Amino acid sequence: MKSRPLLFAAIGLALLVLFPVVVDNAYYIHLVETISIYAILLFGLDIVVGYTGQVSLGHAGLFGIGAYACGVMITNFPATPFLVVTAIAIAVTALFGAVLALPALRVTGPYLAMVTLAFGTIIQILINEMDFLTNGPMGITLTKPQLVGHQLSEREFFWVVAFLLVAALLVVHRILRSHLGRAFEALRGSPVASDCMGVSVYRYKVYAFVVSAGLAGLAGSLYACSEQYISPNTYNFELTVLFLLAIIMGGRKTRSGALLGAAIIVMLPKLLDDIVLFRYVACTFAALVLVGGGIFVAKGKSTWQRVAVPAVGTVALAAVSFKLENIGDWRLAIFGLITLLVVYYLQDGIVGFARQTLGWHGHGASDALAAAALPAPAGAVSTSVVGTATPATQDLVAADKVLMQFGGLKALNDVDLHVSRGTIHGLIGPNGSGKSTMMNVLTGIYVPTEGAIAFKGQSIVGRTSARIALAGIARTFQNVQLFGEMTALQNVLVGLHHTYRSNLLDVALHLPRFVREERTASARAYALLKFVGLESLAGEEARNLPYGKQRLLEIARALALNPELLLLDEPAAGLTAPDIKDLVVIIRKIREHGITLVLIEHHMDVVMSVCDIVTVLDFGQKIAEGTPAAVQANPQVIKAYLGGELDASAAH
Numbered sequence: 001m002k003s004r005p006l007l008f009a010a011i012g013l014a015l016l017v018l019f020p021v022v023v024d025n026a027y028y029i030h031l032v033e034t035i036s037i038y039a040i041l042l043f044g045l046d047i048v049v050g051y052t053g054q055v056s057l058g059h060a061g062l063f064g065i066g067a068y069a070c071g072v073m074i075t076n077f078p079a080t081p082f083l084v085v086t087a088i089a090i091a092v093t094a095l096f097g098a099v100l101a102l103p104a105l106r107v108t109g110p111y112l113a114m115v116t117l118a119f120g121t122i123i124q125i126l127i128n129e130m131d132f133l134t135n136g137p138m139g140i141t142l143t144k145p146q147l148v149g150h151q152l153s154e155r156e157f158f159w160v161v162a163f164l165l166v167a168a169l170l171v172v173h174r175i176l177r178s179h180l181g182r183a184f185e186a187l188r189g190s191p192v193a194s195d196c197m198g199v200s201v202y203r204y205k206v207y208a209f210v211v212s213a214g215l216a217g218l219a220g221s222l223y224a225c226s227e228q229y230i231s232p233n234t235y236n237f238e239l240t241v242l243f244l245l246a247i248i249m250g251g252r253k254t255r256s257g258a259l260l261g262a263a264i265i266v267m268l269p270k271l272l273d274d275i276v277l278f279r280y281v282a283c284t285f286a287a288l289v290l291v292g293g294g295i296f297v298a299k300g301k302s303t304w305q306r307v308a309v310p311a312v313g314t315v316a317l318a319a320v321s322f323k324l325e326n327i328g329d330w331r332l333a334i335f336g337l338i339t340l341l342v343v344y345y346l347q348d349g350i351v352g353f354a355r356q357t358l359g360w361h362g363h364g365a366s367d368a369l370a371a372a373a374l375p376a377p378a379g380a381v382s383t384s385v386v387g388t389a390t391p392a393t394q395d396l397v398a399a400d401k402v403l404m405q406f407g408g409l410k411a412l413n414d415v416d417l418h419v420s421r422g423t424i425h426g427l428i429g430p431n432g433s434g435k436s437t438m439m440n441v442l443t444g445i446y447v448p449t450e451g452a453i454a455f456k457g458q459s460i461v462g463r464t465s466a467r468i469a470l471a472g473i474a475r476t477f478q479n480v481q482l483f484g485e486m487t488a489l490q491n492v493l494v495g496l497h498h499t500y501r502s503n504l505l506d507v508a509l510h511l512p513r514f515v516r517e518e519r520t521a522s523a524r525a526y527a528l529l530k531f532v533g534l535e536s537l538a539g540e541e542a543r544n545l546p547y548g549k550q551r552l553l554e555i556a557r558a559l560a561l562n563p564e565l566l567l568l569d570e571p572a573a574g575l576t577a578p579d580i581k582d583l584v585v586i587i588r589k590i591r592e593h594g595i596t597l598v599l600i601e602h603h604m605d606v607v608m609s610v611c612d613i614v615t616v617l618d619f620g621q622k623i624a625e626g627t628p629a630a631v632q633a634n635p636q637v638i639k640a641y642l643g644g645e646l647d648a649s650a651a652h
């Protein structure tokens with residue numbers, strides 16, 4: 001299976017290197033060079049858009065910064081070696097990337113789109129107005145750069161771009177398949193779960209923007225030398241929309257999608273300049289949709305109703321093209337039409353669609369399958385897998401007089417909660433009594449309005465969720481918070497993020513430290529999946545797992561943190577009776593490894609059978625605490641909670 005991508009890569013590389021030799025035409029060489037440059041930028045944009053799920057309409061601005069950093073350096077310091085100029089352009093643009101990341105830390109969705117759009121516009125205006133540096137609207141004229149004292153020809157510069165394209169592809173690909181890429185993807189899946197797995201959302205959002213901007217800087221500097229002329233008009237709103245369109249059309253989360261997207265956005269405007277060529281392409285496209293749609297319907301993969309709109313649309317486009325003399329004026333309308341078709345019918349882009357049709361798996365799945373083939377460590381359910389907490393006598397958690405107020409509502413009112421090491425501590429109470437709020441307070445999602453919370457004797461009030469997680473508190477969520485597009489194995493690997501010490505260089509060059517850490521983490525993740533009985537589903541995307549399995553996967557991911565305290569928020573909710581039995585066994589096994597548990601649960605049989613001590617909340621206040629038997633017999637608890645619960649179970 002691995003040989004197919006390698007074969008494609010080798011063929012692609014050979015075609016790229018031989019292209020300027022075989023096609024001795026400056027126009028076509030320049031065209032492929034531009035596609036390569038745009039592809040470098042799109043690799044980076046895909047990190048932000050495809051992996052972290054942020055919107056950026058500021059990448060044309062970053063591209064402009066890279067181009068102008070290069071142009072200004074070459075104009076003012078002509079003796080600076082080209083590689084140094086490029087490195088400076090990358091560094092300057094990466095710095096602006098960090099600036100662009102700041103709003104992404106505060107706002108998301110349409111607000112972020114607006115802010116990044118404003119960033120791009122400001123950059124364009126600054127380039128225009130800073131005459132002393134950028135020569136304003138007149139732009140900067142450049143020559144092809146020198147490399148080691150040698151003036152590069154058109155063809156040699158193409159090879160430099162081709163080399164950098166391959167290098168960028170390799171580095172980006174390696175980053176995205178490492179713990180860093182998994183961290184980026186986790187942000188998209190569930191920011192709150194990322195933080196609670198010790199993967200700081202703030203930090204990795206900034207990383208993603210910085211790496212992405214660095215690639216935009218590289219692309220910008222190559223573009224400046226390729227065009228040999230830069231002016232502010234190039235880096236406008238249309239270009240930024242084209243970049244996004246390229247990612248959407250090509251398909252997010254694939255390097256081949258970025259390459260295809262780059263080819264489309266470079267070729268499309270050229271295509272629209274030539275009406276005769278456009279007619280040919282429109283007819284071919286319509287024929288492809290008709291034949292492809294027919295095959296899909298025949299194979300039962302689609303319906304006539306679904307195929308009708310794209311078929312009629314493309315045939316109409318082909319017909320209209322024969323009525324028009326000039327297609328240039330229809331540019332934006334045609335862009336819009338293509339975007340609509342792609343967004344509606346090919347949600348994973350052209351590459352995603354081709355993969356689904358041909359039954360090819362993405363790398364995520366193959367990664368996980370490869371790791372699943374690893375021999376499981378001896379005694380997969382061993383202390384080395386789950387970790388062993390060190391025994392001590394003091395309370396592991398000491399929460400005193402905790403008040404959590406939302407406006408006028410006191411979700412927690414003067415609550416004390418002391419959890420002893422090595423115990424399973426139940427937290428029960430009617431709906432809305434404050435149980436989940438207590439968990440959110442313990443994991444730093446909420447900062448208590450008043451009160452003290454100590455973990456292992458140290459205050460954790462005001463600490464971020466990521467820091468609290470790394471200190472040893474792991475959790476699951478009432479509403480499952482998995483990273484849906486990642487496989488089961490990758491979900492657990494996110495929990496093992498804290499075991500990595502490798503930096504960007506280790507990852508990009510696959511240095512021994514990274515290879516070692518990745519191998520150890522994969523084996524450990526697999527063993528954790530085995531611990532909860534999910535090893536056969538290691539390569540399955542989390543969103544495709546049955547609900548009960550998703551809850552178990554959350555537990556495996558939480559255990560990957562090697563916690564001393566594990567908080568389980570209604571782990572039995574929605575589970576079938578056999579699944580609940582398995583869950584109880586797993587909870588007991590976790591405790592046997594010395595891990596302390598806090599268990600929120602409405603299934604009283606589970607609470608009564610596994611808990612050593614139970615705390616009961618009602619309307620945000622602690623109304624009882626004691627052994628399960630004592631609590632069960634407490635009249636106040638029966639009145640507030642258990643009476644209803646018993647009635648409910650009797651009704652079932």
Ligand SMILES: Nc1ncnc2c1ncn2[C@@H]1O[C@H](COP(=O)(O)OP(=O)(O)OP(=O)(O)O)[C@@H](O)[C@H]1O
Pocket residue numbers: 406409411429430431432433434435436437438478
């Ligand atoms: N972020 C918030 N903003 C406003 N109110 C909140 C917030 N989080 C929780 N609450 C309120 O606090 C109260 C306690 O909610 P919480 O989710 O902790 O209850 P619970 O005991 O976990 O209930 P359930 O068993 O239904 O999960 C509820 O009235 C809830 O509406």
